[in-house]
Amino acid sequence: MDDDYYSIDSILSENQKIQCTFKVDIPDMGHLDGGHERDIKAQSRVQLPLWLAFILIYSDYADFTIPPPFNSRVRNALNAEAKSVKLSALVGAGGFWYGFGKMIMRLLDDEPANEMSGLLTKSFRNRLVEVIDQAQHFAALGPAGGGGQSGDAALAFREGLEVTERELFLLAQESAKRTKQWYESTDRLRR
Amino acid sequence: MALPISLRDSITPPELELIASEELVEIVPLISMERTAFISGAYGPLRPPNKARIPLWMAINLKMKKKCHIVPPDWLSVADFLQERLTQETTQPEFSQFPFRFTEIAKLLLDTAPDDIPNSDKIRSLLKDIREARQAKSRDGLQKIDHSELSLPNLCSMEINEIRPFFVRAMGVLTQLTRDPVADSRQFGV
């Protein structure tokens, strides 16, 4: 999600496709649709990766619809209980739900963009503590641990983490391990 | 690369230990030494059995060679004090006040000079309970995080270091998800 030219994550998250509706005829570009038509006709709908959609929408050649991972059903579920939603199922394994949402946000006008920002930040904050709690729980178990009292709900939540949340999980887990290691170390090498 | 990944934007617990070891501690020397100019200042003279104040690393160094006793700071030598702090920590919503590097200093002293600390086992277990009570509170801090500012009064050095990676990242994500913070950021500051 970082704005860095050489960020692989940033490049990958632009591969998400959105449904675009062309406003004008575009000659000789029919292959983009995977079909056999020679031209793209106005009003035809095509799934395009974000990196391509950006410039088309920006130049007013095409319009787009809010993609399914952000439709009203998902919004309602997130508003009701953010932790029960499997974000990874919405964008596929290794998918970027927040990164995707941020890109969509950039394509929207003020009001819907603010709404999107609200949805993203609220969902993130409502899930964050659980992400960190579980990461620290796993770090405390140590290498021999595992299982423990982590119930089905906890497991389902972990499976539903999208990439940015997984990264936070790992950061918290690593840090807790590093600190635990220090607390438990008794070797005094200083002489 | 010039720097290992773990050191790129954070600091490690052993490095925090090194920094904490610059703080001054009282000792009862078992050897004599003239007043000596060190880089961090002049220390001594050491005249047994007169107490002297020297940096913690120096005290540990002498202690390991059985050349001094360390006088633990009050907060580490009175179990009642820690007991009372623990009660405060578990009943009050805010972090109670400790010396900024108390975790590092307590561990260094308990590891190297347990015989100089009365009730060291009791103190150790109190410190562990206090640590756990405080951890629960930094979790509350996480609930309040936004893209702008989070105040963390009385948080200590080792605690900050443990929460740093994900607090920093979480604030970064919220910055990205908030509209146009980058454009605004040019107007921040004084």
Added chain:
Amino acid sequence: MAGAPSPFAVALGPIELDFGALPESLFQQLMRHWLNERHAPDILPVQAEVLGALLDHIRRQTDSVQALRGDPDSSEAEHARIMLVQTEVERVKFVVRSYIRTRLYKAQKFSRYIAATPKVQEKLSQTELDHAKRFSQLTENHFRVSVLQALPPHQQGLDDNTPFTPPMISEPDKSRAVFVHARGECPPVRLPDGTTMQMKKGQIVLTPYAVVEQLLEMGNVELI
């Protein structure tokens, strides 16, 4: 300070949170700049004077150790003293090395940005700047030889600025959050949410680096 007063009125001494309680020694100054450098996303102004003075001091300490060592009559106490002086020299050298390595890492990471931005170059020492410039040259040559020369000329740029694409020259991410400790009373600063923050002495906050960049430069705050 928050926290109810304790009925056990045990003073928090002699080890305390001595932030700025006493005038900082040179070594304490270096440690502060070392921590600032470690935590700041940007490369900070080089502390040439502090570094130079400390290196001189290390040299003097090492010389006097040599002199003392040459004395065959030195006592056990004298040995302990020599050993302590040497230990301290090693501690200081560790921090000096780590400080320099941290800066070197940033000089490499942002080498192309540094090479292209005169204002930033002022913050580097001459050797750091030479290193950054050479490193950016090496990187660019490598890109050219391994990929770019095979592309059409208009695609060979290394500093394109295309809409919807981040700039090709990476800059420090000043929106990254840092833990900040106020060394004294601070002037008010503007926060990303539009409100104002005025840090009191001793206050600790997590906030984007851009917010406190100037406070850090003026020495009102330190990164912890």
